[in-house]
Amino acid sequence: MMWNEKYEAMPREELEQVQLERLQATLHRVERNVAFYRQAFGAHDVRTDDVRELSDLSLLPFTTKDDLRRSYPYDLFAVPLRDVVRIQSTSGTTGTPVVVGYTRNDLKSWAECVARVLAAGGMTEHDVVQVAFTYGLFSGGFGLHAGAERIGASVIPASTGSLEKQVRIMKDFKTTALACTPSYALAIAAAAEEMGITPADLHVKTGYFGAEPWSEGLRTLLEEKLGITALDNYGLTEVLGPGVSFECGQKSGLHVNEDCFILEVVHPLTGKPVPDGQEGELVLTTISKEGFPMIRYRTGDLGSVSRGPCQCGRTFARMTRVRGRIDDMIILGAVKVFPSQVEEIVTGEKDLSPHFLIVLDRQDGIDQMTVTVETAGPETAESAGAHLSRRIEAVLGVTCRVELVGPGSLARAGEGKTRRVVDKRRI
Amino acid sequence: MLRVRSLRAGYGDIEVLHGVSLHVDKGEIVTIVGANGAGKSTLLSSIAGVVRPDGGSVAFDGSDITALPAEPVVSRGCVLVPEGRQIFSALSVRENLILGAYLRCRKSGKRSVEADVKKIMAMFPILERRSAQSAGTLSGGEQQMLALGRALMARPALLMLDEPSIGLAPLVVREILDVIVRLRSEGTTVLLVEQNARAALSISDRGYVMETGRIMLEGTAEELSGNHDVRRSYLGKEYRRIDE
Numbered sequence: 001m002m003w004n005e006k007y008e009a010m011p012r013e014e015l016e017q018v019q020l021e022r023l024q025a026t027l028h029r030v031e032r033n034v035a036f037y038r039q040a041f042g043a044h045d046v047r048t049d050d051v052r053e054l055s056d057l058s059l060l061p062f063t064t065k066d067d068l069r070r071s072y073p074y075d076l077f078a079v080p081l082r083d084v085v086r087i088q089s090t091s092g093t094t095g096t097p098v099v100v101g102y103t104r105n106d107l108k109s110w111a112e113c114v115a116r117v118l119a120a121g122g123m124t125e126h127d128v129v130q131v132a133f134t135y136g137l138f139s140g141g142f143g144l145h146a147g148a149e150r151i152g153a154s155v156i157p158a159s160t161g162s163l164e165k166q167v168r169i170m171k172d173f174k175t176t177a178l179a180c181t182p183s184y185a186l187a188i189a190a191a192a193e194e195m196g197i198t199p200a201d202l203h204v205k206t207g208y209f210g211a212e213p214w215s216e217g218l219r220t221l222l223e224e225k226l227g228i229t230a231l232d233n234y235g236l237t238e239v240l241g242p243g244v245s246f247e248c249g250q251k252s253g254l255h256v257n258e259d260c261f262i263l264e265v266v267h268p269l270t271g272k273p274v275p276d277g278q279e280g281e282l283v284l285t286t287i288s289k290e291g292f293p294m295i296r297y298r299t300g301d302l303g304s305v306s307r308g309p310c311q312c313g314r315t316f317a318r319m320t321r322v323r324g325r326i327d328d329m330i331i332l333g334a335v336k337v338f339p340s341q342v343e344e345i346v347t348g349e350k351d352l353s354p355h356f357l358i359v360l361d362r363q364d365g366i367d368q369m370t371v372t373v374e375t376a377g378p379e380t381a382e383s384a385g386a387h388l389s390r391r392i393e394a395v396l397g398v399t400c401r402v403e404l405v406g407p408g409s410l411a412r413a414g415e416g417k418t419r420r421v422v423d424k425r426r427i
Numbered sequence: 428m429l430r431v432r433s434l435r436a437g438y439g440d441i442e443v444l445h446g447v448s449l450h451v452d453k454g455e456i457v458t459i460v461g462a463n464g465a466g467k468s469t470l471l472s473s474i475a476g477v478v479r480p481d482g483g484s485v486a487f488d489g490s491d492i493t494a495l496p497a498e499p500v501v502s503r504g505c506v507l508v509p510e511g512r513q514i515f516s517a518l519s520v521r522e523n524l525i526l527g528a529y530l531r532c533r534k535s536g537k538r539s540v541e542a543d544v545k546k547i548m549a550m551f552p553i554l555e556r557r558s559a560q561s562a563g564t565l566s567g568g569e570q571q572m573l574a575l576g577r578a579l580m581a582r583p584a585l586l587m588l589d590e591p592s593i594g595l596a597p598l599v600v601r602e603i604l605d606v607i608v609r610l611r612s613e614g615t616t617v618l619l620v621e622q623n624a625r626a627a628l629s630i631s632d633r634g635y636v637m638e639t640g641r642i643m644l645e646g647t648a649e650e651l652s653g654n655h656d657v658r659r660s661y662l663g664k665e666y667r668r669i670d671e
Binding site for chain 1 (some may be wrong): 430432433440445446448449450482483635638641643644645646650653654655656
């Protein structure tokens with residue numbers, strides 16, 4: 001179901017015209033209003049008037065996370081603060097937080113983008129939506145809230161917190177749609193199981209999960225445990241919050257809201273655009289934001305794009321599900337591995353729980369990987385560990401030790417993203 | 428219906444348009460808002476074929492009209508009502524109207540032109556009343572009606588209006604706007620260029636804000652009216668809509 005057929009199914013030629021218009025206007029505005037961009041364009045010896053085609057976007061310099069950190073708090077705002085009606089920010093766990101601002105029009109546009117995410121999963125005003133993202137500076141809570149409210153669904157601002165409370169709400173308030181991170185959903189599912197509540201006791205039909213990469217294996221697990229259809233959606237606070245791209249019922253890629261964003265895929269090292277279908281770093285440019293426009297923001301997320309038509313009828317380009325962050329990529333000798341790949345394999349093992357931790361170490365000058373994983377229960381044999389190790393070697397080409405620990409031994413995702421890797425090699 | 432991509436144009440060595448992109452879909456009323464000197468008139472003139480563009484492209488109804496001079500642009504149904512009315516003062520109101528059909532008359536025939544004159548007179552009763560008067564004796568508002576009527580004689584699919592409200596009293600401006608809305612409901616697509624942003628946005632579906640030959644902002648009329656820069660620069664600092 002499309003929230004906005006006019007744009008979601010717009011013929012490519014018309015869509016590209018809209019993109020060009022909005023891109024040029026955005027570039028002129030940032031050149032005039034944001035010193036950082038004025039200087040960056042000047043240093044790069046490019047003028048915004050030089051962008052005559054969408055492909056000319058590659059003439060412009062990138063914006064990096066460091067640029068955003070250095071601009072803390074308001075240096076990248078393109079409008080005066082009095083025109084900013086909402087401020088959100090990233091958590092700042094990996095450094096200075098990034099502060100973003102929204103004008104009134106930006107908030108409307110954001111709600112529209114998220115409404116499309118939710119409508120793609122069939123949400124209507126008859127739904128009861130439990131938003132279990134943290135409400136606060138993090139853009140997840142408010143973002144999903146606004147989109148669901150825009151559709152007219154009954155929105156429960158559950159935020160995060162007690163898992164038991166989440167399950168009670170889900171059951172008693174007759175939640176039909178759950179929006180949260182996939183690891184939080186897993187925790188809720190586990191809590192429900194502990195409380196003796198099964199999918200038959202619940203009304204929930206759809207899960208909208210995002211804010212961290214998650215594997216197909218985890219999707220299948222969540223769908224089974226909660227009796228739902230689980231859909232991926234993608235976004236980042238630096239660019240909007242949730243609502244940048246979303247899965248449709250076809251589950252064959254995430255449609256990018258291309259009337260609001262231009263997605264490029266570039267080689268992570270050279271920065272050169274790669275052909276469609278090839279994996280690289282996702283780079284996003286906002287074309288309808290007023291308060292905090294972003295030009296060629298290097299997301300650090302890895303994926304690829306395809307522009308072929310989708311069965312659902314949407315003409316928006318699709319990106320693959322994010323395989324991982326460049327930062328999360330584990331390099332062991334000549335092999336590159338992502339935690340999500342390990343997750344895919346672990347979730348496929350019936351004797352093991354989906355909770356694991358990767359520890360990287362260096363012994364005698366050689367990199368070692370140990371996967372510590374919880375057993376599913378007391379019946380799990382010791383051989384399950386060796387079996388997992390063989391699977392990982394077969395699929396990922398990396399040798400690792402597997403350590404089995406009892407259920408519940410590993411720290412749980414508190415309110416959001418799970419830390420899956422501990423790298424002890426850094427001296 | 429109209430698709431303009433990165434249009435560059437100017438006069439001699441002076442580039443006035445630095446890569447303007449916009450589009451107008453069939454049935455829309457689209458406004459370009461901007462102060463004096465923003466390049467709005469140059470934009471319409473470039474589309475109309477009065478000024479030859481230096482770069483970029485203009486497509487009308489799917490065909491490229493970028494390098495076409497004014498005549499074929501009008502024949503294709505893209506008609507400009509220029510800034511300052513530019514009616515033929517020495518000729519009568521009726522003669523002005525008939526001239527509007529100049530390019531069509533050989534093909535359509537005298538009877539069809541006469542029928543159209545009657546239709547325009549019915550749409551603008553004041554023109555009927557002053558039919559025999561010389562156009563130079565009309566008031567500003569009446570001249571604007573005449574300029575509009577003359578443009579309509581060419582049976583435009585897209586009507587482009589350059590500052591129709593300039594020099595006119597507010598009540599007359601209101602009348603002109605009502606005519607434009609009526610035209611749209613009768614199937615004419617409209618591209619409007621206006622300094623009087625409030626008036627223009629009140630009847631438009633979408634708009635673009637132009638400054639020094641560049642588009643700075645685009646959006647629905649509601650979005651533009653809600654944009655703080657637009658409100659400060661073009662709608663008056665303490666602007667409040669009556670229904671706020």
